[in-house]
Amino acid sequence: MIITKQKPIAEIIDYIKNDSSVFLIGCAVCATTCKTGGETEIKLLSELLIAKGKNVTGWDILNPACYILESKKLLRRKEKEISAAESIISLACGGGTQAIAEMIGKSVYPANDTLFQGEIIQLSPQEDRFEKKCLMCGECIVGVTGGICPVTRCPKGLRSGPCGGVNKGKCEVDPERDCAWVLIYNRLKELGQLGNMGIAGKTRDYSNERNYILVNKR
Ligand code: SF4
Ligand code: SF4
DSSP: OEEEEEOOHHHHHHHTTTOSEEEEEEETTHHHHTTSSSHHHHHHHHHHHHHTTOEEEEEEEETTTTOHHHHHHHHHTTHHHHHHOSEEEEOSOHHHHHHHHHHSSSEEEESEEEEEEEEEEEEETTEEEEEEEEOOOSSOOGGGTTTOOHHHHSTTOOSSSOOTTOBTTBOSSOTTSBOHHHHHHHHHHHHTOTTHHHHTTOOOOGGGOOSOOOOOOO
16 A cells, blocks of 8 residues: 655645635545545644635545546546636545646646555554555565565665674664565575575566556456
C-alpha cells in the first residue's frame, strides 16, 4: 500500500491563499486506509476551509485516483462543481495527485505527503502502524537478502553490506533501529544462505530505471 501523511494544515491553506473557491478530491484505496483521503478527512478539511472563508464547491472520491480512465468517468458527474472552483486540493498520494492534475486543467495542490510503500501492522483494535518496506527501486534484491530490503531499511540505502557505523547491532544513524545488514546477516544465517552476503552487494543496474511499463491486458 502507498503510505501517505497529511501535510500541516497551514501548508495546505498557503497553497490556496489566492483562491476563494476549491474542489476536494480523495482516493478510495490507499489514502482512505491511511485516513488521509477518505470521506471523513475530506469533510474535516472542507469544514476547516469553510471556517477560513473558502468556498468549497464540492468533493469527490476516486477509486483509485491514479486510474485515469475510470477517474475521468467519475469526475464527469461533478463537472459543474469542478468548473466553479479556482483550484483543486488532492487528498490522494503523489501518483493520484499527478493523475488528477492531468485530468483537470486547473491548479492541483497536494494535501498529503507520500512516504513509502508499506505494511500495515495492527498494534491494537484502535491503532495500526504503517511500516516502510519498499521504495520501489525497480530492481528488487530481497531474493538474496533473506527477504529484508536494505534499500529501504538502511537509512543510507546501502545495497552492498554494512557501513562502518554499526554498533552492537544498532544503526549509527538511529540507535533505536536495528542495522538492516545485521538483520540480513542473521536471516541469511538462519536460512543457511550466508553465501548470499557477497552477491547481495551487486551495484544497481540503472538501465532498469523506467518511467512507464506496458501491460498486455489479453
Ligand atoms: S529492493 Fe527494496 S526498494 Fe527495491 S523493489 Fe525490492 S523491496 Fe523495493
Ligand atoms: S549502521 Fe547499518 S542500517 Fe545503519 S547506516 Fe550503517 S549499514 Fe545502514
